[in-house]
Structure formats: C-alpha cells, structure tokens
Amino acid sequence: MRSSRLPSVSPEIEKLIDLLAKVPGLGRRSAQRAALALLKKRDTLLAPLAQALVEASEKVKACSACGSLDAMDPCAICASPTRDQGLICVVGEVGDVWALERAGVFRGRYHVLGGVLSALDGVRPEDLRVGKLVERAAAPEVREVIIALNATVDGQTTAHYLTERLQGVDVAVTRLAHGVPVGGELELLDEGTLLAALTSRRPF
Amino acid sequence: MRSSRLPSVSPEIEKLIDLLAKVPGLGRRSAQRAALALLKKRDTLLAPLAQALVEASEKVKACSACGSLDAMDPCAICASPTRDQGLICVVGEVGDVWALERAGVFRGRYHVLGGVLSALDGVRPEDLRVGKLVERAAAPEVREVIIALNATVDGQTTAHYLTERLQGVDVAVTRLAHGVPVGGELELLDEGTLLAALTSRRPF
Numbered sequence: 314m315r316s317s318r319l320p321s322v323s324p325e326i327e328k329l330i331d332l333l334a335k336v337p338g339l340g341r342r343s344a345q346r347a348a349l350a351l352l353k354k355r356d357t358l359l360a361p362l363a364q365a366l367v368e369a370s371e372k373v374k375a376c377s378a379c380g381s382l383d384a385m386d387p388c389a390i391c392a393s394p395t396r397d398q399g400l401i402c403v404v405g406e407v408g409d410v411w412a413l414e415r416a417g418v419f420r421g422r423y424h425v426l427g428g429v430l431s432a433l434d435g436v437r438p439e440d441l442r443v444g445k446l447v448e449r450a451a452a453p454e455v456r457e458v459i460i461a462l463n464a465t466v467d468g469q470t471t472a473h474y475l476t477e478r479l480q481g482v483d484v485a486v487t488r489l490a491h492g493v494p495v496g497g498e499l500e501l502l503d504e505g506t507l508l509a510a511l512t513s514r515r516p517f
Numbered sequence: 518m519r520s521s522r523l524p525s526v527s528p529e530i531e532k533l534i535d536l537l538a539k540v541p542g543l544g545r546r547s548a549q550r551a552a553l554a555l556l557k558k559r560d561t562l563l564a565p566l567a568q569a570l571v572e573a574s575e576k577v578k579a580c581s582a583c584g585s586l587d588a589m590d591p592c593a594i595c596a597s598p599t600r601d602q603g604l605i606c607v608v609g610e611v612g613d614v615w616a617l618e619r620a621g622v623f624r625g626r627y628h629v630l631g632g633v634l635s636a637l638d639g640v641r642p643e644d645l646r647v648g649k650l651v652e653r654a655a656a657p658e659v660r661e662v663i664i665a666l667n668a669t670v671d672g673q674t675t676a677h678y679l680t681e682r683l684q685g686v687d688v689a690v691t692r693l694a695h696g697v698p699v700g701g702e703l704e705l706l707d708e709g710t711l712l713a714a715l716t717s718r719r720p721f
Contacts (some may be wrong), residue, residue, distance in 0.1 A: 367554075
C-alpha cells in the first residue's frame with residue numbers, strides 16, 4: 314500500500330488533514346480535498362466552520378431527561394407542550410432521534426439509550442441509560458414505551474432486556490413493526506423480513 | 518424530494534450541519550453523521566479540529582513564488598536546496614502538487630496556475646498566474662518547464678496557451694506523456710488515449 318502522507322506539506326495542513334480524516338464519511342484522500350477546499354474558501358467556509366464547532370462544543374449538551382443533544386436542557390422536544398407526554402420512544406443513538414424527526418412521524422418524546430447491549434463491545438446495562446428510562450416510564454402520565462432499536466441481534470437483545478426491566482412498571486411496551494420497507498422489492502429481502510411481513514399481514 | 522432538515526434540532530447543531538454539508542465529500546446526511554460524531558468526541562476530535570482550522574487559517578498562505586500553500590513563504594519546496602532549480606512543473610491546482618508529491622516522482626519545483634482557462638467559467642489568462650510563470654521560467658537556472666495540466670479540453674487549451682507565452686523564453690517546454698494508465702485495461706480506454714499510446718509507442 315502506498316502511503317498518502319505528503320512529505321512536503323506544512324505541519325498545519327498535515328494536522329488539519331489528519332483530523333478531517335477522522336470525521337466519519339471522509340477518508341484520507343477526501344480529507345485532503347476537503348482541507349484544500351477549506352483553505353480556498355477561508356472566509357465563507359473555514360472561519361464559519363471553526364466558529365460553529367466552537368459554539369456547538371460550548372452550548373450543545375445531552376438532555377438530562379432523554380439524553381438527546383440540544384443547546385437547552387431539557388431539550389426542545391422534552392420541553393415542548395405540544396408533544397404527547399404519554400409516549401416515550403426508546404432509541405439507541407441521537408442519530409435515530411434525527412431519523413424519526415426527519416420522517417416527522419412521531420409526536421411523543423424520546424429516550425436515547427446511548428447504544429445497545431453488546432457482549433462483543435463490552436456494553437453492559439449500566440453503560441446505557443436504562444435506570445433513567447425505568448424512572449421516566451414510571452411517571453403517571455406515561456402510557457406507552459415504544460422500543461425503536463435497530464433490528465440487529467444486539468438491538469433485539471437490548472429490546473428484550475428493556476421489556477424485562479419495564480415489567481414492574483404500569484405501561485404498555487411495544488416495538489416497531491417488521492415488514493417490507495416501503496419501496497422495497499420482495500426479491501431482495503431476506504427470509505426473516507419476509508416471514509415477519511407474512512405473519513404480521515394486515516387486511517386490505 | 519423530502520427535505521432532510523431537522524425541525525427540532527438546536528440552531529447551533531443545524532449551523533454546524535449546514536457548514537459541514539458544504540465541505541466537499543460530505544452530503545447533508547453524512548454531515549449529520551459527522552456532526553454527531555464530532556459532538557460525541559468533543560475532546561479528541563471536535564476541539565482539536567476547531568483549533569487546527571484556526572491555525573491553518575492563520576498560518577497557511579500561498580507561496581509568493583509558486584502559488585502552492587504552506588506556512589512558510591517561499592514554501593518548503595521552493596526553499597529546498599535539494600530540489601532541482603532547473604525544472605518547473607506547471608499544475609492547475611495545489612491538489613495536483615499534492616498528487617505529484619504523493620507519488621514522489623518529481624524533484625524540481627512547481628508552479629500553481631490557480632486553475633485553467635475556461636470560456637465557460639469565464640477564466641481568462643489574467644485570472645491565472647501566467648505572468649509569474651514567464652518571469653520564473655526566464656531565470657537563468659531554469660532549463661525546462663513541464664506542463665502537467667489535466668488532459669481535459671480546458672487543460673490542453675491552457676497548455677497550448679502557455680507554450681505560446683513561453684516561446685520567447687529560452688527553456689524547453691514539455692508536457693506529460695499520454696498513454697495507457699498503469700494497471701489500466703485497454704478495453705476500457707477511449708480512442709484518444711489508445712491513439713496517443715500507439716503513436717507514442719516505445720521499444721521494449
């Protein structure tokens with residue numbers, strides 16, 4: 314493998330490329346392109362980006378209720394009076410909150426676990442925000458906890474664990490439906506999904 | 518098209534995503550992932566990146582001789598006593614300097630034009646560092662100017678223009694060879710490349 318280090322580049326540029334290459338989505342080559350583009354657009358891109366990074370770092374915190382990220386605590390979603398206080402949707406990461414908000418399909422509140430249980434990665438229940446979930450679920454206004462974890466082995470293991478932990482709490486515990494993705498082709502789906510879609514079939 | 522704006526995200530995060538999405542190589546979705554990753558790794562990635570951006574912005578300048586980017590002026594390559602002062606390699610952008618330096622195949626100095634002539638984009642000779650090239654090429658130690666512009670229509674138009682401009686100067690003007698890329702398959706090459714490779718064939 315040929316190294317893509319640049320022997321004759323200044324340490325300032327090298328450092329910038331090194332850090333950009335650690336940003337998910339950018340490899341080393343694209344980090345070099347990004348560094349050049351940033352240096353070309355100093356006033357319109359580089360300086361504002363540096364500023365935005367500092368501001369986000371200073372102001373954005375995890376919500377003490379749901380664990381999502383916001384400049385307010387509690388976050389805008391937890392604090393909103395228009396969101397259904399009776400529904401809590403449990404997700405693994407903040408990115409999942411964003412995915413559901415993008416879709417605009419859920420009007421309750423969230424609970425971000427901060428990951429899923431994983432024997433391989435050594436993630437234990439005490440590493441996740443499980444205690445806080447049980448505490449929130451026990452609030453009198455909460456009717457239902459929707460477990461919206463990834464449909465992976467670890468995600469489903471975590472879902473089962475949460476169901477057990479929530480057994481003493483007087484709430485309905487539900488999970489997202491499995492089935493054919495909208496726009497998905499049957500031919501390309503795995504057996505597990507097809508089985509789930511078939512057994513959960515609905516009247517037309 | 519569904520918008521991927523996040524209605525319930527704080528302006529600080531939204532701003533960060535907006536700017537990250539302008540970095541070449543990151544689309545809007547990957548900018549969201551990048552923003553989350555940065556906020557997760559505040560001390561190890563976000564803060565150092567903000568710092569590196571500021572430092573690069575303050576220290577990195579265009580070399581007054583060759584136009585490449587460095588924290589020194591003249592740049593490390595122009596200032597190096599071990600590089601052949603008799604050879605100037607003309608490239609379009611700083612990224613081309615980096616590509617050649619990565620390959621480690623050229624031991625002379627560079628000249629970055631800052632683009633190529635383009636009727637479509639309105640790039641005229643006076644927008645490029647052509648005068649400076651003629652001036653540098655006229656220095657007594659310079660033997661050869663190698664034109665290493667992209668093999669595109671604009672690149673080749675620019676190459677012809679430079680050849681004309683350098684006609685009064687006592688230097689050899691050469692260009693990169695056209696031919697089959699190393700590792701390239703004949704079947705996938707265009708006619709122009711095949712013709713160039715055939716007419717420039719070399720004895721085994």
